[in-house]
Amino acid sequence: MHQNRRSPGSVAAGLALAIPSLTCAQTAPPVATSPAADAAATLPGPALAAISTISGADTAWLMVSTALVLLMTLPGIALFYGGMVRRLNVINTMASVVGIAAVVSVLWFALAYSLAFTPGDGALAGWIGGAQRMGFAGLDYLGSTGQVAVSHIAPHVPESVFAMFQLTFAIITCALVVGALVERMHFGALLLFAGLWLLLVYAPVAHWVWEPGGWLARLGALDFAGGAVVHINAGAAALVCAYALGPRQGYGREPFIPFNLGLTMAGTGLLWVGWFGFNAGSALAADGRAGLALAVTHIAAAAGALSWMAAEWLARKRASLLGLCSGVVAGLVAITPAAGFVTLRSALIIGLVAGAVCYWGATGLKRRLRADDSLDVFGVHGVGGLVGALLTGLLADPAIAGVEGSVLTQLIACVAVLTYSLVMTGVVLWITSRVARLRVHEVDERAGLDLSLHNEQLGH
Amino acid sequence: MTSTEIFATAAHLHVLLRRKTGRVTDTEWMATNADYARAIVRFAREKAVSEGLDELLPWAAKLETASTGMGAPVRKPLLQSATEALRAAQTPAPLASRPSGFADSVPASGFRESSLPSGFGGGKRTDADGPDTRYVGGIR
Numbered sequence: 141m142h143q144n145r146r147s148p149g150s151v152a153a154g155l156a157l158a159i160p161s162l163t164c165a166q167t168a169p170p171v172a173t174s175p176a177a178d179a180a181a182t183l184p185g186p187a188l189a190a191i192s193t194i195s196g197a198d199t200a201w202l203m204v205s206t207a208l209v210l211l212m213t214l215p216g217i218a219l220f221y222g223g224m225v226r227r228l229n230v231i232n233t234m235a236s237v238v239g240i241a242a243v244v245s246v247l248w249f250a251l252a253y254s255l256a257f258t259p260g261d262g263a264l265a266g267w268i269g270g271a272q273r274m275g276f277a278g279l280d281y282l283g284s285t286g287q288v289a290v291s292h293i294a295p296h297v298p299e300s301v302f303a304m305f306q307l308t309f310a311i312i313t314c315a316l317v318v319g320a321l322v323e324r325m326h327f328g329a330l331l332l333f334a335g336l337w338l339l340l341v342y343a344p345v346a347h348w349v350w351e352p353g354g355w356l357a358r359l360g361a362l363d364f365a366g367g368a369v370v371h372i373n374a375g376a377a378a379l380v381c382a383y384a385l386g387p388r389q390g391y392g393r394e395p396f397i398p399f400n401l402g403l404t405m406a407g408t409g410l411l412w413v414g415w416f417g418f419n420a421g422s423a424l425a426a427d428g429r430a431g432l433a434l435a436v437t438h439i440a441a442a443a444g445a446l447s448w449m450a451a452e453w454l455a456r457k458r459a460s461l462l463g464l465c466s467g468v469v470a471g472l473v474a475i476t477p478a479a480g481f482v483t484l485r486s487a488l489i490i491g492l493v494a495g496a497v498c499y500w501g502a503t504g505l506k507r508r509l510r511a512d513d514s515l516d517v518f519g520v521h522g523v524g525g526l527v528g529a530l531l532t533g534l535l536a537d538p539a540i541a542g543v544e545g546s547v548l549t550q551l552i553a554c555v556a557v558l559t560y561s562l563v564m565t566g567v568v569l570w571i572t573s574r575v576a577r578l579r580v581h582e583v584d585e586r587a588g589l590d591l592s593l594h595n596e597q598l599g600h
Numbered sequence: 601m602t603s604t605e606i607f608a609t610a611a612h613l614h615v616l617l618r619r620k621t622g623r624v625t626d627t628e629w630m631a632t633n634a635d636y637a638r639a640i641v642r643f644a645r646e647k648a649v650s651e652g653l654d655e656l657l658p659w660a661a662k663l664e665t666a667s668t669g670m671g672a673p674v675r676k677p678l679l680q681s682a683t684e685a686l687r688a689a690q691t692p693a694p695l696a697s698r699p700s701g702f703a704d705s706v707p708a709s710g711f712r713e714s715s716l717p718s719g720f721g722g723g724k725r726t727d728a729d730g731p732d733t734r735y736v737g738g739i740r
Contacts, residue, residue, distance in 0.1 A: 224739055391737070392736065392737045393736065394736065395733065395734060395735040395736050396735050396736075396739065397735050398735070398739055460740075462739065462740060463740065466740060499740075502738070502740045503738065503740060506738060507737075515739070516738070516739075516740060519740075
């Protein structure tokens with residue numbers, strides 16, 4: 141995300157100077173810059189800057205985007221997933237999303253933000269960030285001296301806003317994984333897993349791709365808003381969780397009737413609207429690129445819905461509400477890495493391809509994988525993220541992105557993130573299993589996790 | 601045996617089997633499908649012997665007799681078949697049923713509806729459509 145935008149076009153110029161090897165959007169031809177932005181653009185890392193260097197418009201848009209992206213999780217993902225699970229597990233599913241949001245938020249400012257978005261030290265600089273923002277440090281606002289902390293990645297907005305915006309991405313990425321393990325995982329183990337996964341998987345991958353010194357950023361991988369960092373990453377983790385936990389009792393033999401697809405539709409609506417903050421906010425500025433990202437996001441979502449619907453009709457002679465909702469999400473996922481780099485026509489293509497391919501991912505591929513990825517996180521987010529990342533390499537418009545896309549580079553990034561997430565998620569699950577029991581007892585699973593874990597029930 | 605008599609026989613046997621053996625059968629299917637009817641006849645006779653349920657035997661015999669005519673094609677002269685097909689094609693389709701009996705309950709569309717199969721809810725059912733199988737092994 142985030143390395144391509146820049147308000148007054150400044151950071152692109154500054155980073156291009158600092159990191160000559162960058163081939164992604166940071167090397168876009170610099171546009172008109174302001175002196176204040178130029179000064180900030182040369183920052184090697186987070187630092188204090190004069191309040192006068194802050195862009196009010198960009199800051200306001202980023203604050204709105206932060207709220208929009210948080211809305212995608214709370215209540216977007218909670219409703220989206222809560223509607224798809226069986227009646228006796230709705231509360232547990234929603235509680236999992238809320239619990240993860242809380243755990244990730246605290247760990248973000250304690251450790252993860254620094255690991256992801258500050259420059260690393262020495263040989264590890266390309267792999268993991270430093271410690272200068274750990275322990276809730278930084279993000280200062282000194283009204284008395286007229287200074288505010290800024291990130292070197294977005295020096296025209298306060299670092300507090302930038303860090304909060306990035307936090308909402310971390311929250312939703314961890315929350316997405318819940319879809320693969322619903323109805324059978326211990327709540328405490330899930331929270332522990334989410335915290336460890338944030339630190340050992342999400343933060344490093346975000347550093348690789350979005351911190352200018354990250355090795356994939358230096359390689360020139362294009363990921364405007366998180367196709368690899370969020371969706372491939374979460375999809376791979378979901379697949380590992382599904383294999384590790386095993387299928388739910390009765391899976392493949394009994395019908396698992398969704399509680400209320402109306403909730404799922406409401407969640408989809410929140411995701412669709414929130415995705416405007418996700419993608420257009422990733423421009424990190426209220427500018428033309430953000431406007432384009434907004435438009436392509438919408439077109440891809442619509443195209444994804446139509447494409448999934450067509451695929452479903454061809455296969456089953458039905459157009460289901462869940463299919464429409466899934467198609468919307470597939471289109472949104474696939475446009476995520478491309479949002480700031482492609483034209484409207486390309487967005488249409490990306491959405492159409494993603495809808496059909498993700499339909500296969502959630503049906504045909506799912507059967508081949510033989511994993512109880514309960515709500516098809518890998519089929520929609522993993523596959524959609526891969527489709528989007530590769531098509532970004534193919535369809536990125538140099539006139540928009542300021543750089544030529546490369547399918548090979550995108551493929552390298554996809555394979556790297558996928559492999560790392562697959563392996564490290566397994567490691568994190570193993571560590572978690574040493575401390576807490578991963579799976580609930582069969583009798584608790586049969587009774588439903590709402591009652592057995594939370595002592596709560598839905599009304600009649 | 602008329603279709604009404606066949607249905608009455610099937611319904612009677614359905615009730616007897618339900619009460620005496622606990623077996624639930626499909627009355628309509630029993631009255632129209634010869635294979636199913638013969639299977640039920642076989643089952644009824646087995647139960648009659650094994651559990652002493654003699655009252656099943658006359659109804660099983662009746663159904664067996666009826667099953668011989670089920671599904672048999674009715675042979676008609678070619679000219680008669682062609683005439684009937686032509687008449688059927690010219691006869692307008694009856695209006696949809698009017699639940700309330702009022703004029704406002706006629707179908708809303710004033711257009712002549714397409715005879716092409718609709719892709720939106722009107723397509724062929726598939727094996728995965730039933731309520732018992734729809735959500736087995738996945739929700740999508």
